[in-house]
Amino acid sequence: MSALKDIWVLSEKPEMLAELCAGARFLGSNVTALVIGKEEEAEKASKSGADKVYWLGEITGDRIFEDYTDTIYDLITKENPELFLFGASKRVKLIAGRLAARLRTSVLTDIIELKVEGYDLQAKRLVYGGLAVRTEMSTSQTVLALVGRGVFTAPKDYGFQGNIYRISSDKVESSVKWLEKRVKSGESVDLTAAKKVIGVGRGLKRQEDLQLIYDLAKTLNAEVACSRPLAEGLNWLPRERYIGVSGAVIKPDLYFAIGISGQVQHMVGVNQARTIVAINSDKTAPIFAQADYGLVGDLYKVLPLLIEMCSEAK
Amino acid sequence: MNVIVCYKVVPEEQDISILPDRTLSLDKVEWKIGQYDLNAVEAGVQIVEKIGGKVSALSVGAKHLDNSKLIKDILSRGPQDLYLVVDNQLGEADTYQTAVSLAEAINKIGTFDLIICGEGSSDLYAQQVGPQLGELLGLPVVNAVSKIESDGNKVIVERTLESEIEVLEITLPAVLCVTTDINLPRIPTMKHILAASKKPVTKWTIAELGIEVGVKPTKIISTLAPQKAERQGIIIEGDSEEAVQKLFNYLCKEIL
Numbered sequence: 001m002s003a004l005k006d007i008w009v010l011s012e013k014p015e016m017l018a019e020l021c022a023g024a025r026f027l028g029s030n031v032t033a034l035v036i037g038k039e040e041e042a043e044k045a046s047k048s049g050a051d052k053v054y055w056l057g058e059i060t061g062d063r064i065f066e067d068y069t070d071t072i073y074d075l076i077t078k079e080n081p082e083l084f085l086f087g088a089s090k091r092v093k094l095i096a097g098r099l100a101a102r103l104r105t106s107v108l109t110d111i112i113e114l115k116v117e118g119y120d121l122q123a124k125r126l127v128y129g130g131l132a133v134r135t136e137m138s139t140s141q142t143v144l145a146l147v148g149r150g151v152f153t154a155p156k157d158y159g160f161q162g163n164i165y166r167i168s169s170d171k172v173e174s175s176v177k178w179l180e181k182r183v184k185s186g187e188s189v190d191l192t193a194a195k196k197v198i199g200v201g202r203g204l205k206r207q208e209d210l211q212l213i214y215d216l217a218k219t220l221n222a223e224v225a226c227s228r229p230l231a232e233g234l235n236w237l238p239r240e241r242y243i244g245v246s247g248a249v250i251k252p253d254l255y256f257a258i259g260i261s262g263q264v265q266h267m268v269g270v271n272q273a274r275t276i277v278a279i280n281s282d283k284t285a286p287i288f289a290q291a292d293y294g295l296v297g298d299l300y301k302v303l304p305l306l307i308e309m310c311s312e313a314k
Numbered sequence: 315m316n317v318i319v320c321y322k323v324v325p326e327e328q329d330i331s332i333l334p335d336r337t338l339s340l341d342k343v344e345w346k347i348g349q350y351d352l353n354a355v356e357a358g359v360q361i362v363e364k365i366g367g368k369v370s371a372l373s374v375g376a377k378h379l380d381n382s383k384l385i386k387d388i389l390s391r392g393p394q395d396l397y398l399v400v401d402n403q404l405g406e407a408d409t410y411q412t413a414v415s416l417a418e419a420i421n422k423i424g425t426f427d428l429i430i431c432g433e434g435s436s437d438l439y440a441q442q443v444g445p446q447l448g449e450l451l452g453l454p455v456v457n458a459v460s461k462i463e464s465d466g467n468k469v470i471v472e473r474t475l476e477s478e479i480e481v482l483e484i485t486l487p488a489v490l491c492v493t494t495d496i497n498l499p500r501i502p503t504m505k506h507i508l509a510a511s512k513k514p515v516t517k518w519t520i521a522e523l524g525i526e527v528g529v530k531p532t533k534i535i536s537t538l539a540p541q542k543a544e545r546q547g548i549i550i551e552g553d554s555e556e557a558v559q560k561l562f563n564y565l566c567k568e569i570l
Contacts, residue, residue, distance in 0.1 A: 064480070090458040090475050097409075097445025098455065105531040106410040109440040122535060127438050129327045132338055135535040175454045175485035179470070182479040196569065220569070232494065239495075246439060254569050265327075271543055275568045277561070283551070292546040293564045297553025305558040306565075313566065 004028035011087025021049035023152030105140035130268030196222035203259015243269035262287025315367035321351035350432035352499035359392030376405030389510035390502035413446035448489035
């Protein structure tokens with residue numbers, strides 16, 4: 001199949017937009033980026049591989065990002081792009097769903113791979129808690145697709161700049177009124193950017209024992225992540241640090257699983273790691289069948305020794 | 315306040331078997347209420363407990379939906395009545411077809427102030443039915459809702475987004491998709507379970523609702539268990555200093 005012609009991209013974050021532009025350039029010939037935000041963001045987008053930038057303006061007053069859905073819908077019906085790539089965030093998922101309803105279609109969601117196969121554009125996503133990969137396609141005139149971080153890689157420089165077109169977007173009466181915004185407590189972390197990640201699971205007995213994990217992370221220069229129960233339920237770590245099918249999906253050089261049993265729902269988040277190392281006291285834990293190097297033993301005995309060895313080696 | 319809570323009946327993941335050709339078999343699965351939908355049910359029940367009104371539960375799907383155990387289960391969690399759209403044409407429905415069916419059923423139910431969905435279904439987790447439903451009904455719709463306060467004909471909601479908490483005032487009627495953090499769904503007591511069998515259940519088919527399910531806008535090409543990555547599988551047994559030294563040596567080789 002010849003490549004697609006017109007592909008549009010939308011994201012809340014410039015880094016994600018650059019990745020989407022790269023994917024769009026690979027799949028099609030004409031890339032248009034929609035930017036809602038400051039003029040600098042539109043300029044940045046014009047240098048990120050977009051042939052054209054539709055700048056919908058800066059969000060002012062009590063408007064929210066989602067209020068631009070009407071304007072985006074009008075643009076789609078006017079120009080009929082073949083594919084619209086959305087950078088998966090909560091707000092953008094809401095916009096994509098609303099657009100899909102108006103276009104009488106469904107969104108291809110949480111895509112981990114998108115490619116042209118014969119005459120079809122095929123998308124892969126995880127289903128049933130990571131038990132299986134589903135390959136699907138959309139039959140709609142404009143295919144709507146939600147893509148996460150890391151599916152496409154943005155090159156450093158394109159050496160060309162797209163044109164910016166100002167699109168006016170009038171405020172419409174809305175029954176949703178913005179009241180305020182609060183900073184989310186806790187730090188924000190991007191596990192997908194880390195080269196080394198230590199994952200901790202239910203094998204850890206007490207919250208204060210996390211110090212052992214932090215000490216190891218420091219000597220290895222690694223980020224700390226966890227399995228679902230530690231982030232939801234025990235609340236020992238923030239949700240941003242949880243790996244698994246509804247959490248982060250990462251591809252680090254090293255994934256070091258400590259006290260993690262290796263359930264499929266967790267492993268889908270890490271099975272693309274280059275090397276997996278595991279410590280678990282249960283010899284029959286499924287993690288060992290999925291690890292490059294495993295140690296069957298008590299993490300409370302192993303970690304102090306290992307931390308000492310790592311610090312000495314530094 | 316009249317609240318409608320939507321839920322999906324999903325297969326118990328542990329019962330799904332993987333066949334030698336990597337396809338899945340759902341033949342022996344038990345069906346259950348989607349895990350994240352329990353938060354939607356609880357959110358609806360809590361609002362009505364606080365300010366009065368009625369909670370109705372609604373689900374659409376294939377024949378496994380019409381199961382007395384599951385009907386009792388949902389009604390024991392607090393809703394006063396239940397509406398089901400049972401039709402085998404909905405077995406493989408995608409998010410658009412599901413949202414269309416829910417919208418038609420809601421129009422048929424008629425009176426409501428608030429519709430609450432979970433953030434996503436626990437089997438496919440597309441997180442799209444709520445947003446599509448809101449748009450199809452022509453109502454304001456908001457996802458990632460982690461707190462709801464009712465205020466007359468409005469609700470004040472908090473949204474937990476990636477890097478901020480946003481507070482919105484929404485004039486009813488509206489559709490909200492709630493997160494798993496919003497509450498801890500209660501465990502039904504024996505009293506609630508016994509009361510559940512006396513609550514009214516209305517069942518419709520898609521023909522009775524006049525729904526045109528139409529051609530499915532997405533086509534499934536395959537659903538396969540992932541191929542296992544090749545791993546070294548070197549296992550050291552024991553936690554002696556010698557064993558740890560071995561692990562350390564491997565670690566060094568890989569990364570240090």
